[in-house]
Amino acid sequence: MLTLIARCEPVAEPYGELVLPYDLRIRSRLRTRLATGEEAVLKTERGAVLRGGEYLRAEDGRVVRVVAAAEKVMHITCADQFELTRAAYHLGNRHVPVEIGDGYLRIAADHVLRDMLLGLGARVEELEAPFEPESGAYGGGPGHPDEAGHGGKIHQYEKNE
Secondary structure (H helix, E strand, O other), rough: OOOEEEEOOOOOOOEEEEEEEEEHHHHEEEEEEEEOOEEEEEEEEOOOOOOOOEEEEEEEOEEEEEEEEEEEEEEOOOOOOHHHHHHHHHHHHHHOOOOOOOEEEEEEEOOHHHHHHHHHEEEEEEEEOOOOOOOOOOOOOOOOOOOOOOOOOOOOOOOOO
């Protein structure tokens, strides 16, 4: 059984792919299978989210690419930026994981939230797509990396001297 233990740099030809939905990519301990069906165990650092496109090294040195599985999501758009910001506020107020894109939001499919968003005037399209929500203001794992390669850090303060 392949035991995946740490993130690593990309390789040209990974050994395999680990295809997981978001709710399994937030786990640090998991018994799973590669896309080929080979059994694997995930034993990575706690509190970090695996993102599609990342690579994991196994105990024996083999490298596996993480793939964000397509899952049921709601793709949210609005007539203008104000309305989209308003929708984001109401989702955040409910502590819902949200993927933020250029002119859209995505959340896991939920009929109650769909009704709320429609009531706010948003357009909601249900589709199957990879889900990559923001990691949060305090960095609960690697999110969208900054120029220095740090992920999940939304609040980075620099001392001006």
